[in-house]
Amino acid sequence: MSMEQTYIVNSGTTRETMNRLEMDSRWRLGAPASLLALGVLMVGVGLGSPAFAQEAEGFVTNTLPGPPPAEQVEAGKRVYFTKCVWCHGVNGSGDGPGADRLWPRPRNFNAGTFKIRHTASGELPLIDVDLLQTVTHGLPGSAMPSWEGILSEDQRRDVLAFVTTELVQERSWQDEEFEELHVLELDKLAAAAVPASAESIKRGSELVIENKCIECHGLEGRGDGNAFNLKDDWGFSIQPADWHKCWNFRGSRQDAYNVKNIFRTFSTGINGTPMPSFADNTTVEDRWHIANYVGSLCERDTDVDIAGGQVTDEIAATLASAKPRGIDPLTDKPKVNFVIPSKFAEGELPKDEHDPRWYDERWEKEGRRIVAIGGQITHKPRNFVTRIDDIWVQSLYNETHVTMMFRWDDRTKSIQEDEVDWDPYEVNLADYGIVEQEPGGSRFDDDGMHPDSIAAKQTSYQVFNDGLAFQMPIKFQELPPPRKPRYFWGDEGFPVDIAKWTADGNLLAYEGTGWDQDLEGRDDFTEQLKLEKAEWKDGRWTVIISRPLKADYEADTYIELGKYIPINFFVWDGHNGDVGRKMGVSAFYYLVLEPPIPSEAKWYAGLAAVGLVIVEGWILTRRSNRRKELGTK
Amino acid sequence: MKWIPLVEGQMPMQMIAELAICILFFSTCNYLLKKAGVGVPKFWAGILVWCFVNLFYLKYRIYPPIPFSVRAIYGTVSACGIFMWVSGSQEEWLEFKRPIINVLDGNTAFTKVLRTALLLLLPIGLGAFAYNSLLPSFDEPIELRTVHPAPPATTKVHGKTYVLQTAQQPYRIDTEGKYDPAYSNAHIVDQSMGRLMKDVNSSEDNPWDPNAKGYIKHVREGGEIFFQNCHFCHGDNLNGRGLWAFAFNPIPANFTDAGTIAQLQETFVFWRVAKGGIGLPGEGFPWASVMPPWEQHLTVDEIWKVIMFEYWHTGYYPRTWD
Structure with a gap:
């Protein structure tokens, strides 16, 4: 959906656009949209029923707040110039020194456009609810952290007084003529929320199709519907939310699995983006169904196949019964376990993700592990944007082979089409023009579009191959723990065994001897690697790779049962311009092939029990003797 | 709950x-x-x-x-x-x-x-x-890492050798341009809740004041470098909770904790920043740390400035030799 369309369908944004027209604002992109919108509005007025005169279901009208006291604004200025200015800039235009390497780009406050609100689409937010919650809980998935515990509540309110009076320049909370606040009564509505039953989830899955949510968010809600053509009000590329990662929802308020947050965003829209409010065309009940469905897709303790969004009763029931993942309060992301267990599989190893052995009851809770991915920021060219921020890994083995299934959300399937000048084993690509984002700089004045910023460049990268690689040490048996080869393709004297898959269908084995050393092909081992499956579907890659357990001890990782084998992962998103060292990396994990239960366990357990019986007998005999003694006295 | x-x-x-x-x-x-x-x-x-x-x-x-x-x-x-x-x-x-x-x-x-x-x-x-x-159980192995290993006597950065005992932060200067740690220490942020700058209207306390000179101006330059390079891991509040902090192990240092830069000499921090994770001795797990060797990305001047910013923003003094 283009921006213009959004403005027409969305009455709230129309009102906002009109304000801007009247106010001789520095509004740039919106001009054509505004004219269009004004036309629509005039038609509305002509018919005598402007769309915004009616209250959408679930909203009440609030009075505008008064101006904050001058002392509070002054106190807030002190907070702002200590903590916020570094990204949001001296004029609040979202152009501080940090801004050019950030995507999403820091908020430009000047126009008074704020994403997460309880107020109707296009309206200013509630300062002491919406903005306070944003500062308190942060905006996950962006660089905005939670300031709770760092700034006192008073300090947080002070800085909002400064931002809303001094930096929001094109609108005002005291502007009686143009501003209105229609507030979603979220707490009241949440008290009577529709429970997330299987029926509600199924109904929600139908409603997201009826309401065309899937056009942007994709059939399975992984944000892959219109992943690459969306822009915000400032012309910066943005992407639709991935419903499977609720902890990354900007409005998740450190309470990721609470569907109330989804209900709010769906009801009020996200100002400044193509995400409209659906308050005018859905009932409160339907909004709860949608929130329940969207919330149920957030990854839980089982990987539910939702069949391209065609949710059956059975799928809905599975979604409804799955348990939320543990969220780490230190990071507000799912908890990470650094051990990746591999279980024994009878017979041939699985060829696809549907094999029941991935899901059988031997896995406690579930077999897949989440691997957190960060940008490669150690060596040039650094990667400041990780479109892929986690991958899921699961492993099985038989007598001869081990297999690993990797699944990760990637909004775009990227296969390199243009010829490149370098060979796949080359890693120093600076000479070929693969360089990192320039830092931008410090600005005392607003320079407009920031065409050199990382946010402006997001859609203009040359497309390379999506890719995934994992490395394990060669001859790890000889390393004194905790020594490992360096996480970044090993180091001199401690080489690593790298298996790298790229979306053009190659699966190659390399030896790595350092971050800046060209990889060395290992053709004989490449022949033994097997790509069981590589498929991109509805915004998710599924890649299954198997390899022999015991290959050449001297040249490949020689895998033995019960050993902790250090392993780490690399991932490339071709549409992010990822290639060579520009990639995402993980920390060290351990792959452990769990050996069968030793028979001694049963013997020793029996022995311990029998031992205790003997001790008990002894105690009872003693007591009864003592009783007799006392009795004879 | x-x-x-x-x-x-x-x-x-x-x-x-x-x-x-x-x-x-x-x-x-x-x-x-x-x-x-x-x-x-x-x-x-x-x-x-x-x-x-x-x-x-x-x-x-x-x-x-x-x-x-x-x-x-x-x-x-x-x-x-x-x-x-x-x-x-x-x-x-x-x-x-x-x-x-x-x-x-x-x-x-x-x-x-x-x-x-x-x-x-x-x-x-x-x-x-x-x-x-x-039953065989496979919990995460516990590996004990030395967070602040002993530094070397000297370190060579961009072709110049720095003796850690005698090297000096060149930007810790008063408004006249004279080396003056007492002056700079008087203009760090308050240690109370929020750690805010002392006076937003003073060109000696506010790095963003257009008239800022000497120490406080260099603090701003250091802050710019920090927010272009370091915050991804060390966080917007320098507390080690950046965007990717959760993806890495060892986790990034928390500078607001009294146990990190507050108890280190500035030259020690200079060595750690310049040489990064890969420059650590074995007990510091150089193979696991993603801390960049900043000499590959920053000039010596930029490294000194960003260190000074870290002390300013956390409200700590560097430990001194005496």
Whole structure:
């Protein structure tokens, strides 16, 4: 959906656009949209029923707040110039020194456009609810952290007084003529929320199709519907939310699995983006169904196949019964376990993700592990944007082979089409023009579009191959723990065994001897690697790779049962311009092939029990003797 | 369920205070119940306190969770403490033992049933426990890393050798351009809540004042470098909770903690920043750290400035040699 369309369908944004027209604002992109919108509005007025005169279901009208006291604004200025200015800039235009390497780009406050609100689409937010919650809980998935515990509540309110009076320049909370606040009564509505039953989830899955949510968010809600053509009000590329990662929802308020947050965003829209409010065309009940469905897709303790969004009763029931993942309060992301267990599989190893052995009851809770991915920021060219921020890994083995299934959300399937000048084993690509984002700089004045910023460049990268690689040490048996080869393709004297898959269908084995050393092909081992499956579907890659357990001890990782084998992962998103060292990396994990239960366990357990019986007998005999003694006295 | 949040940097004190309050609460309850004539037997009170401390408080309250081996030590210590408490005098010890003796000796139907049940259940329980503990388990191995290893005597950055004992932060200068640590230390942020700059309207305290000169101007330049390079891991508030902090292990240093830059010399930080993770000695796990060797990305001047910013923004002084 283009921006213009959004403005027409969305009455709230129309009102906002009109304000801007009247106010001789520095509004740039919106001009054509505004004219269009004004036309629509005039038609509305002509018919005598402007769309915004009616209250959408679930909203009440609030009075505008008064101006904050001058002392509070002054106190807030002190907070702002200590903590916020570094990204949001001296004029609040979202152009501080940090801004050019950030995507999403820091908020430009000047126009008074704020994403997460309880107020109707296009309206200013509630300062002491919406903005306070944003500062308190942060905006996950962006660089905005939670300031709770760092700034006192008073300090947080002070800085909002400064931002809303001094930096929001094109609108005002005291502007009686143009501003209105229609507030979603979220707490009241949440008290009577529709429970997330299987029926509600199924109904929600139908409603997201009826309401065309899937056009942007994709059939399975992984944000892959219109992943690459969306822009915000400032012309910066943005992407639709991935419903499977609720902890990354900007409005998740450190309470990721609470569907109330989804209900709010769906009801009020996200100002400044193509995400409209659906308050005018859905009932409160339907909004709860949608929130329940969207919330149920957030990854839980089982990987539910939702069949391209065609949710059956059975799928809905599975979604409804799955348990939320543990969220780490230190990071507000799912908890990470650094051990990746591999279980024994009878017979041939699985060829696809549907094999029941991935899901059988031997896995406690579930077999897949989440691997957190960060940008490669150690060596040039650094990667400041990780479109892929986690991958899921699961492993099985038989007598001869081990297999690993990797699944990760990637909004775009990227296969390199243009010829490149370098060979796949080359890693120093600076000479070929693969360089990192320039830092931008410090600005005392607003320079407009920031065409050199990382946010402006997001859609203009040359497309390379999506890719995934994992490395394990060669001859790890000889390393004194905790020594490992360096996480970044090993180091001199401690080489690593790298298996790298790229979306053009190659699966190659390399030896790595350092971050800046060209990889060395290992053709004989490449022949033994097997790509069981590589498929991109509805915004998710599924890649299954198997390899022999015991290959050449001297040249490949020689895998033995019960050993902790250090392993780490690399991932490339071709549409992010990822290639060579520009990639995402993980920390060290351990792959452990769990050996069968030793028979001694049963013997020793029996022995311990029998031992205790003997001790008990002894105690009872003693007591009864003592009783007799006392009795004879 | 929402807990009272753990205050960053104050956790040990908070833990001790909370436990003390709980113990005080238990003692008061015990005393009041006894006064009311419904005293809890020592045996059950001891078990209750032990379970509260070990199976509840240490297991679920402390975050990040402490390993089982450490909890086992606390468990033993607290069991010893409880035994000392219940065996203060002969009468107390007898009172403590009474429920056990009653079960062993009693002749009522209830004690007979209980005795038989215990005789059967205890060996079964022990057997199951032994079986479980003999199963191969694959927990994360505990690897102890030295966070601040001993620095070298000298370090060579961009072709120039710096002696860590004598090298000097070149930007710690007053408005006249004279090296003056006392001046710079007077203009760091306040240590109170929020760690805010002292006066936003003073060109000596506010790095963003257009008239800022000397130290405070260089703080701004350092801050720009920090927010273009470092915040991705070390976080917008320098507390080690950046965007990708969760993806890496070892986790990024928390500069607001009194145990990092506050107890290091500025030249030590210079060495750590310039050489990065890969430049650490073995005990610092150079193979796992993603800390860049910043000499590959920044000039010497930029490194000094960003270090000065870190001290300014956290409100700490660098440790000095004297």
